[in-house]
Amino acid sequence: MPKFAANLTMLFNEVGFLDRFEAAADAGFKGVEYLFPYAFRKDELAEKLERFGLTQVLHNLPAGNWDSGERGIACDPSRVGEFQDGVGRAIEYAQALGCKQVNCLAGKTPAGVDAGRLRETFIENLRFAAGELKAAGIRLLVEPINTWDIPGFYLNRTAQAAEILEAVGSDNLFIQYDIYHAQRMEGELANTIKHYLPQIAHIQLADNPGRNEPGTGEINYRYLFDFIDRSGYDGWIGCEYKPAATTREGLGWIEALTR
């Protein structure tokens, strides 16, 4: 049975964010993930995790001005200082929350920047972050994201991510494999998971089209959950989907697709 983590950015949005920890625990989740913890005090988040017996499975490095449309700054040569400051902030929160992995959003390709400089910036930022996080006992992940949800996003394919890992050369840098994004960009889900399994530290899910619950679209999650189980993957699977109705009404997929 996979270890499913509730993504509190997308799930239980029937209640305010700080009430989603209790809602997730009530629904049977033992782990949670969400985009960013930085708008909240570390102690108030840690208290929620403690009170409801939850593991903080993942959060992201600071990713620029999210509300203005930024989706990461890691490939932007004009933002290296801000990126490095963000690594320190992410470590502070991860340590306070007992979180053992953080994801680095590559960002949208900034206009007018040479492709070689973009790649060099991304690689050097990842090398810096992977080293700082390793010293803190925290893994660094990078996630390919599809180009429909975030047009212009710098990292889009699993093979591209693996090539970046190779170039960075850190033993503390891994792939965050989002099944939904992968389905949209490349398909080949089971074989890709199998091929890159040693480099995949976290998996996320949603169905396609719609980014709703597993079982609402084209992906054969019953097969994929069994395949992942048999593959020996022992990480978490983040439930990062938009509930088609209410979150609780939609949770029947867990029983239906894993028994």
Ligand SMILES: O=C(O)C(=O)CO
């Ligand atoms: O948009 C996504 O899929 C993410 O996981 C962002 O962290």
